[in-house]
Amino acid sequence: MTAPRPAPADPGVAERVRDLIARDGWTQRRFATAIGLDETKLSKALAGRRRFAAAELVAIADATGATVNRLLHGRDDARTHTAVPGGSALTDSGTSRGAAARRRILEAAWNLIADHGYHRVRTADVARACSTSPATIHYHFPSRSELLDSALRHNVKLAFDRQVAELGEVTDPHDRLLQLIDLQLPDGELLRREWSIWIQVWAESAIDPARRELYWASYDRWYRSVLMTLSDGADARVFVPGRAEPLARQLTALIDGLGIQVMAGTPGTDPAAMRAVLHDFIDRAVLLRPRQNLPHRTENE
Known part of the structure; x- marks a missing residue:
């Protein structure tokens, strides 16, 4: 063969x-x-x-x-197998030299905020990291709050790009859902930084109502990607029918909670354990014919 x-x-x-x-x-x-x-x-x-x-x-x-x-x-x-960012979650890619400078500043700020925390990062730290002046930072990002908002939009773009690239040819909804989960696990430096930004935005949104609209728009893209996959699986009679929305709520909430536990270093948690719990939930609650309930096959079948 x-x-x-x-x-x-x-x-x-x-x-x-x-x-x-x-x-x-x-x-x-x-x-x-x-x-x-x-x-x-x-x-x-x-x-x-x-x-x-x-x-x-x-x-x-x-x-x-x-x-x-x-x-x-x-x-x-x-249209692909993952939802497109909308509203205030859209990033400004730009085509000018100024846009390229803005991207370099954002990349430096994103790394610093993810590694050290939003409240510990000063404009001078960002300027030093990308070899420019604090005045240049203020030109592109007038406030430190705008830096965090832009870091969240950067998170959305990173996840969107990764999912479009990896899921484009995965036609089976079950395989796509498992791959979507793998692309979200806080495993490796890049994904752990993305999770760090999300956790900080969640904390800021809890005390700052002005930030919630951007958070909702950003999180909506992830939720819609999961919902699209569950709906495709239900249409293909791979997943249980008529429950795509409640399952999307349950699955995204489970991913959030498990991811926070991994990021916090909760004993007994790591990306592999997180994956196992999520796969178990999918087997039991999402698949139309759960694997563990399938009849045992003999060698002659």
Whole structure:
């Protein structure tokens, strides 16, 4: 039995990446370094002789401010297996040199807030991290509160890009739901930083009603992604019918609670244990025919 042939490269994706490189004045070597890709592999992908991997698309989106949705489909709001950010959760990708500077500042602020906490990060710390002046920070982000709001929008974009890149070809709703959960586990530096930002925004929203609208708009994208997957599974008669909305509420709440426990270092918790609990919930409450209730098959069946 021969292995399946890899999917061919999409010339549209290569063209859009070439346009972004030209727009921002990158050399091919600098761009390859910026996205952590061998220059020869980048050259082949730009020529349409190699397909960009999911992780490479995410890195390109992060470096240029574009979304993976735009890279793959030519538009930010193309319908895929994950919900598109809406309202105040939208990020301002921009196309100017000023937008590139803003992205560098935001990346530095996002890392600092995630690692040290919103209330411990000063404008001077952000300026030092990205080798600029406090005045430049204030130009792009007039208040420290705006930095946290922008960090949340950055979280939304990171998750959106990752999900579009990874889930685009996962047609089975059950496999897609499990993969969606894996993409959300606080496992590894990047995901732990995303969770840190979310936890801080939750805490700030609890005491600052002015921040809640942005939080709701941002969280809604994640909730709708889970709901879409559950609805697709119900339509395919893989998941229980008529319960997509309550199951989405239960599953997202369970993910939130377990993630907080992992981030807080609660004894007996880690990403693997979190995954096991979530898989058990899906087996028992989501699947139309739970695995543990399936009849045992003999060797002759």
